[in-house]
Amino acid sequence: MSEFKTLEWIDESSTLRLLDQRQLPLVEAYLDCRRLADVAEAIRTLAVRGAPAIGVAAAYGVVVGVSERLRAGDKVGRRELEEISKELASTRPTAVNLFWALERMSAVWEKGTAENYDGAGLRRLLLAEARRIEAEDEDAHRRLGRLGAELVPDGARILTHCNAGALACAAYGTALGVVRAAHAAGKKISVLADETRPLLQGGRLTAWELSRDKIPVTLICDNMAAHCMARGLVDLVIVGADRIAANGDVANKIGTYGVALAARAHNLPFYVAAPTSTLDFSLADGTGIPIEERSPREVRSFGGQLTAPADIPVYNPAFDVTPASLVTAIITEKGIFPPSRLKEIYPA
Ligand code: MRU
Numbered sequence: 001m002s003e004f005k006t007l008e009w010i011d012e013s014s015t016l017r018l019l020d021q022r023q024l025p026l027v028e029a030y031l032d033c034r035r036l037a038d039v040a041e042a043i044r045t046l047a048v049r050g051a052p053a054i055g056v057a058a059a060y061g062v063v064v065g066v067s068e069r070l071r072a073g074d075k076v077g078r079r080e081l082e083e084i085s086k087e088l089a090s091t092r093p094t095a096v097n098l099f100w101a102l103e104r105m106s107a108v109w110e111k112g113t114a115e116n117y118d119g120a121g122l123r124r125l126l127l128a129e130a131r132r133i134e135a136e137d138e139d140a141h142r143r144l145g146r147l148g149a150e151l152v153p154d155g156a157r158i159l160t161h162c163n164a165g166a167l168a169c170a171a172y173g174t175a176l177g178v179v180r181a182a183h184a185a186g187k188k189i190s191v192l193a194d195e196t197r198p199l200l201q202g203g204r205l206t207a208w209e210l211s212r213d214k215i216p217v218t219l220i221c222d223n224m225a226a227h228c229m230a231r232g233l234v235d236l237v238i239v240g241a242d243r244i245a246a247n248g249d250v251a252n253k254i255g256t257y258g259v260a261l262a263a264r265a266h267n268l269p270f271y272v273a274a275p276t277s278t279l280d281f282s283l284a285d286g287t288g289i290p291i292e293e294r295s296p297r298e299v300r301s302f303g304g305q306l307t308a309p310a311d312i313p314v315y316n317p318a319f320d321v322t323p324a325s326l327v328t329a330i331i332t333e334k335g336i337f338p339p340s341r342l343k344e345i346y347p348a
Contacts, residue, residue, distance in 0.1 A: 004028065004212075006053055006167050009060055009131070014067035016060040018048045021167060025208040036065035036084055043091040043098075046199065050168020051242045051278055052137050055097030058088045059130035062105040066123050076119050081109050093290040094251055094319045096243040096280045101133055137170040140275040140333035141177040148178030148238070148273055148331040154187045156235045159225060159263075161194040162253035163205035164240025164273065174273040175238040176209065178331060183215050190216035192234060196253060197222055198298045198316065222255050226262040237263045238331075241274040246346070248324030248339020249286025250274075254317055260326040272322075273331040281346055286321035294318050 008017045010032075016039055020031040031047050033039045039061035042048050048057045065084035069076045085102045092098060108129040112122045152158065158179060165176030172180060182189050191210055196202035203219055210217040220228060228234050237259055243251040250256070250272050263270040283289060296314035301307055308314075324339035334345050 004166075006170065007048060007057055007060070007134075009063075009127075009134075011127070014064060014071075016057065016064055018042055018057065019167070020047045021049060021205060022047050024167075024204050033061075033064060035068050036061060036087055039064050040087050040091050043088070049201070050163060050165075051095035051097040051240065052141070052169040052174070052275060053167070054092060054095045055101035055277060056130070056134045056137055056170045058091075058098050059101040059105055059133045061088045062102070063123065063127045063130050066119075066126060070119050070123060076122070078109075078113065081106065092292055094242045094292045095278075097275075097277050100277050104133060105129055134170045137275065137277075138172055140277070141169055141172040141174055142181075143333035144174065144273055144275065144331050145172060145177030145181035147333075147336055148271065149181035149185055149187070151236075151269070151271065151329075151331070151336070152178065152182040152187060152189060153235065154189075156182070156187070156189050157192060157233060158189060159192045159194070159228065159234045159237045159259065160206060161202065161222075161225075161237075161239050161256050161259050162196045163201040163209065165206060165209045167205050167209055168240060173209075174240040174275065176206065178238055178271075178273050179210070179215060180213070183213075190218065192225075192228055193217050193219050194222050194225055194255065194259065195219060196255060198302070200302075201253065222258075225259055226265075229262050229266040229268060234263075234266070234268060236269045236271065238271045238273055241272050241278050241330075242319055243283075243289050244272070244274060244279050244330065244342070245283040245286045245289060246279075246281045246342065247285045248327055248330060248342050249289070250322045250324070250327060250330075251286060251289045251291070251319045252322065254320050257320040257322045257326075260322040264326050269328040270322075270326055271329055271331055272327055276332050276334055276345060279332075279342070279345070286323065289319075289321055291320070292318040
């Protein structure tokens, strides 16, 4: 198993340490966030990314924000907590894990306030909740990995898009959690990793993460996926998710929808692996999922180098929505559900 830590809490200095994913795979550097603004910037610029990791980082981000204010001798009341939460919530709109984690942190704050905890006491409660969110995240992914591995035949060639691995979570991974569990079970699997334009999470992160763990991985450009399917080089697709609506529509990294269409055309199973913290039952279907649009610079250039005319208009949605009708099943820590049966895990 990989030795890197996607994120780590350092309590003596109230610091959230992040593996800076913007620099991978060339440089393995850690980024120490001691101020709320550092955490918000890290999420916004994808130093930490992937829906579950964003949720965990935001939970610790609340502790960073509260600690920062306490250090400065400021009071931290409900209004201040709301400000901290708002700054973190403004970083990225699509991954629902961000808002889910912030809601959990607010609920802990409310309870602690009602029980008359002082500032330091509330900080302790918030830190305990952030640690719980982190531990639950890893636990959920190990569980869904084990469940999902049952769907993977020995010798399977699995296509994945973006990075839904340990780098995208507290640890282990969702789509790559299933891959890891199948590999650990002794199945001779291999992965085809889509490069994932424009920010290359597949090329920079999935290829790095899997090759470190000695899981066979071959990198392809996004526009090669359908060709590989037509050539019989793919047995199934597994991707992660940023938000799943009640009917099973799935928002994930831009390009996922195209992969799902190609999978359907070639009669291949298309699985989505995600913890239940990625389900958004407040949305009946995917039309209400907010789609993040990012800077044109990400499409016009790479690594600071222009790859298109400097003033060319650009459309840069970071996510798309795959309709439930193209999803074979959603693999969660609570079981494997075809979209039509997701309602079985609706909260009471
Ligand atoms: O923009 P990113 O890198 O945060 O997008 C990540 C994805 O789309 C992942 O597939 C998704 O968050 C699932 S991660 C387990």
